[in-house]
Amino acid sequence: MHEARTLAGKIWDQHVIRPLGGHIDLLAIDRILLHERTGGVALKSLDEAGRRVAAPAQVFATMDHIVDTFPGRTDDTLMPTGRAFLEATRDGARRHGITLFDLNDPGQGIVHVISPEQAIVLPGLSLVCPDSHTCTQGAFGALAWGIGSTEAEHALATMAVRVARPLDMRITIDGVLSTGIGAKDVALHIIRHLGSGGAKGHIIEFTGSAVRKMDMEARMTLCNMATELAAFSAIIAPDDTSFDYLAGRAYAPRGALWDDALALWRTLATDESATFAAEHRFDAGDVVPMITWGTSPQQAIPIDTRVPAITALGPDDSRTAYDNAIAYMGVTPGSDLTTLAIDAAFIGSCTNSRISDLRRAAALLKGRRVAVGVKAICVPGSTQVKRAAEAEGLDRIFIDAGFEWREAGCSMCFFAGGESFGARQRVVSSTNRNFESRQGPGTRTHIASPETVAASAVAGHIADPRLLEILP
Numbered sequence: 318m319h320e321a322r323t324l325a326g327k328i329w330d331q332h333v334i335r336p337l338g339g340h341i342d343l344l345a346i347d348r349i350l351l352h353e354r355t356g357g358v359a360l361k362s363l364d365e366a367g368r369r370v371a372a373p374a375q376v377f378a379t380m381d382h383i384v385d386t387f388p389g390r391t392d393d394t395l396m397p398t399g400r401a402f403l404e405a406t407r408d409g410a411r412r413h414g415i416t417l418f419d420l421n422d423p424g425q426g427i428v429h430v431i432s433p434e435q436a437i438v439l440p441g442l443s444l445v446c447p448d449s450h451t452c453t454q455g456a457f458g459a460l461a462w463g464i465g466s467t468e469a470e471h472a473l474a475t476m477a478v479r480v481a482r483p484l485d486m487r488i489t490i491d492g493v494l495s496t497g498i499g500a501k502d503v504a505l506h507i508i509r510h511l512g513s514g515g516a517k518g519h520i521i522e523f524t525g526s527a528v529r530k531m532d533m534e535a536r537m538t539l540c541n542m543a544t545e546l547a548a549f550s551a552i553i554a555p556d557d558t559s560f561d562y563l564a565g566r567a568y569a570p571r572g573a574l575w576d577d578a579l580a581l582w583r584t585l586a587t588d589e590s591a592t593f594a595a596e597h598r599f600d601a602g603d604v605v606p607m608i609t610w611g612t613s614p615q616q617a618i619p620i621d622t623r624v625p626a627i628t629a630l631g632p633d634d635s636r637t638a639y640d641n642a643i644a645y646m647g648v649t650p651g652s653d654l655t656t657l658a659i660d661a662a663f664i665g666s667c668t669n670s671r672i673s674d675l676r677r678a679a680a681l682l683k684g685r686r687v688a689v690g691v692k693a694i695c696v697p698g699s700t701q702v703k704r705a706a707e708a709e710g711l712d713r714i715f716i717d718a719g720f721e722w723r724e725a726g727c728s729m730c731f732f733a734g735g736e737s738f739g740a741r742q743r744v745v746s747s748t749n750r751n752f753e754s755r756q757g758p759g760t761r762t763h764i765a766s767p768e769t770v771a772a773s774a775v776a777g778h779i780a781d782p783r784l785l786e787i788l789p
């Protein structure tokens with residue numbers, strides 16, 4: 318009789334080439350994803366070391382981080398040295414025979430958005446990318462995690478990485494989400510409770526009836542935010558929702574191969590008696606629209622409550638971190654965030670830029686206008702998402718409401734040395750990080766769901782999307 322194991326543990330064991338002592342294993346890698354910010358660097362140093370990419374058919378690259386998102390974009394970037402990253406990635410991809418989704422390729426987009434939409438990630442695979450939100454792809458039951466550029470160079474040359482085995486954590490979310498509450502709110506609710514270091518060294522398996530009910534896009538949003546808990550990664554056992562999503566996509570197996578894959582994928586689950594190093598439970602019914610008031614994702618509150626006083630510090634908050642966050646964000650302890658006027662609204666990023674995110678925001682924006690003085694931007698996560706949105710008229714809804722409608726990419730999720738919202742500008746953003754200057758020097762970021770971003774854009778102040786009907 319085998320010892321009961323977790324899903325992550327099983328996939329891990331299947332990929333061990335050799336234990337290296339301690340908790341370190343040499344793991345076989347099935348897919349490597351690259352983007353021009355870190356991938357270009359890895360390819361360049363690989364060349365300088367005279368090494369070759371071992372399995373180019375299993376490596377995919379895209380342009381997302383530095384490429385600009387203005388309509389009619391070219392290789393020119395707002396970041397002064399940006400073009401060199403694009404060129405290094407393009408040259409490296411060509412030299413090594415790697416599939417590249419370049420600027421005008423219909424497959425281009427944010428790396429964690431395009432991989433699932435083309436079924437590059439599949440259940441049971443190991444996948445790495447030199448990017449911290451690679452855990453997004455664990456939503457498909459893959460072992461997917463972020464690595465550094467140097468490790469990526471090694472992975473490209475060997476299809477293997479040395480990695481310390483993470484501990485297992487299970488987060489069970491049962492119950493039913495209220496209308497208008499989504500995976501982003503759930504993620505912020507969890508981070509608020511566990512703290513931004515709450516899953517350090519762990520791979521989180523998300524499970525429970527609320528997770529099973531989520532579509533793949535919501536599951537990706539949930540897994541994406543595991544980085545903000547400092548997790549090694551996140552994973553969700555694949556089920557019919559996952560298989561239906563993957564079927565027929567560009568790199569999904571076909572015919573008899575699909576049937577074989579499916580039979581294997583159906584075995585990918587945690588054994589009933591497996592144990593986890595840590596366990597947490599949440600009730601979906603407790604989740605309301607969440608928004609961050611500070612400079613860490615754990616500094617999140619239900620939108621209908623007040624900025625906490627110093628006496629209500631979160632798990633990883635020090636007095637200094639609290640004071641700095643209050644000062645940087647220009648908020649007052651005990652105040653109601655929904656009284657704060659905003660300067661900008663941003664919908665995009667690997668957290669919330671998929672078609673369902675855009676649909677939910679558009680449903681609130683339809684027939685409404687962004688408040689005067691608010692700069693509102695929507696950046697689809699991929700060219701495919703953008704085209705799908707245009708085919709169903711979502712672009713018109715965004716544009717008619719006063720949003721800019723951009724090309725796909727990371728855009729203002731982070732400040733790539735070019736476009737910025739400006740110092741002390743208050744932004745409600747569907748992204749995942751809110752540390753100081755994340756969206757540009759001095760910019761104040763409030764993270765929330767796409768619905769909350771849309772409602773706030775219309776109201777001109779931070780707004781609870783449940784109350785949109787009664788706003789002036």
Ligand SMILES: CC(C)[C@H](C(=O)O)[C@@H](O)C(=O)O
Nearest residue numbers: 354355382447448449450731
């Ligand atoms: C630039 C890249 C390495 C970085 C990451 O790893 O996460 C970026 O995607 C981010 O979100 O900060």
Ligand code: SF4
Nearest residue numbers: 450666667727730731
């Ligand atoms: S969208 Fe933002 S968080 Fe996601 S990969 Fe790009 S920069 Fe990182």
